[in-house]
C-alpha cells in the first residue's frame with residue numbers, strides 16, 4: 001500500500017446523513033480511507049481537525065463569472081471568482097454558456113471553456129442557456145447532454161438583451177430535454193407586465209431612486225411566471241428547476257405543483273433569505289439591485305421554511321459581481337443598474353451562521369443544501385457532494401467557533417463592497433481542499449491557477 005498524501009485527523013465528518021469523528025485519508029486527489037487512528041508516513045501531510053467539521057466542499061450551481069452584461073463585464077473573472085470560491089469553502093461551481101442567436105449552443109460552450117479552462121482554480125461545469133429555438137437547436141440538445149451538459153437555462157425575461165425564451169420555446173425545450181434526461185432551469189418573471197411597470201415607475205425615476213427597482217417588480221411577477229412554467233412542465237413531463245426563487249408565493253406554487261406530481265425543483269440564494277427590499281432606500285441602495293430583487297421579510301421567512309420542508313432543495317448564489325464603479329453607471333435611473341452582487345465566497349459561512357447557528361438547521365441539512373443536493377441534481381454525485389471512499393477529495397475543514405466580521409476588503413472577490421458588510425459570523429472555513437490539494441487557508445487563497453477542470457456531468461439528475 002502506497003502512502004497517503006494527506007490525512008485530516010480527528011474532525012467531525014459530516015455528510016447529508018451522518019456525523020461522526022474519523023480520520024479522512026486522501027491519495028491521488030481522492031478520498032482513499034475513512035478510519036480512526038490513521039498514521040501518517042514520512043511524506044504525508046496532516047491537518048489537525050479536532051473540534052472542527054469536515055464537510056464535503058460546497059457546490060454553487062449558479063455563478064456568472066466575467067459575464068458581459070449591462071454594458072460591462074462582471075468583475076470576478078474565472079481566475080479570481082474560483083479563488084473566491086475556494087476561500088469560502090466552495091470547490092465546485094457551475095457557470096453558464098449563453099447561446100448567441102443564429103449560433104449553435106456548442107459554439108457558446110467552446111467559447112466559454114476557452115475563457116475558463118486555463119484559469120479556473122477549482123472544478124467547474126457549465127449550464128447551456130438556450131436563446132434561439134429552431135430545428136438545429138432541437139437536434140443539438142442530445143449532443144450537448146452527451147457532451148456533459150445536461151442542464152439548460154432559459155430566461156423568461158431579457159427581451160432586449162436577446163436572451164428571452166417565449167412560452168413556445170420553453171415548452172419545446174422541456175419536451176426535448178425530457179427525452180434525454182436533461183432539465184430546464186428558468187429565470188421566472190413576467191416579461192410584459194414587468195416591462196409595463198418598469199416604464200410606469202421610470203416616469204418618476206427621480207422620486208423613486210433605486211427603490212423604483214423593487215416597485216416595478218412586485219412578487220406576483222415572479223409567481224405568475226413560475227405558475228406558467230410549472231404548467232408547461234406538467235403537460236410536457238419535462239423537469240423544471242426554478243433558479244434564484246425570491247418569493248414566498250413562488251415557494252407556495254412549487255409546493256402545490258410537487259403535491260400534484262410535477263417534476264420541479266427550486267433554488268434560492270442567501271440574499272433572498274437574509275435581505276429585504278428596505279435596502280433600496282439606503283444611500284447606496286442601488287448596489288443591492290439584483291434580478292430578481294430581494295423581496296419582503298415574509299418572503300424570506302417562507303423561503304427559510306421551504307428549505308426546511310423540502311419545497312426548496314438547493315442554495316446557490318447567482319454571483320454576478322459588479323463593483324461600486326460599475327454600479328455607478330445607473331446615474332439615478334433604476335433601469336440602468338447592472339444587476340448582480342458577489343456571493344460565492346460567503347455562501348457557506350452565511351448559511352452556517354444563519355441556518356445552523358440561528359435557525360437550528362442540522363449540519364447535515366446544511367451539507368445537503370449546499371453540496372449533496374446540488375451534486376445529485378446536477379449529475380456529479382458521488383464524485384462530488386459527499387465524504388466517501390472514491391469521491392474527489394473536495395473537503396472543507398470548517399471551524400464552528402471562528403468569529404468573523406465580514407468586510408469586503410478582507411475577501412478575495414474583486415468587489416469593493418459586500419451586501420453583508422459588517423455582518424458578524426460564527427463559523428468559517430479553516431481549510432479548503434480541492435482534489436486533495438489545499439487551495440485556501442483561513443480565507444486566503446493558497447492554491448494554483450489552472451488546478452480546476454471542466455466537469456462532464458451525467459443526465460437524469462434527481463433528488
Ligand SMILES: [Zn+2]
Pocket residue numbers: 062064318
Ligand atoms: Zn443568474
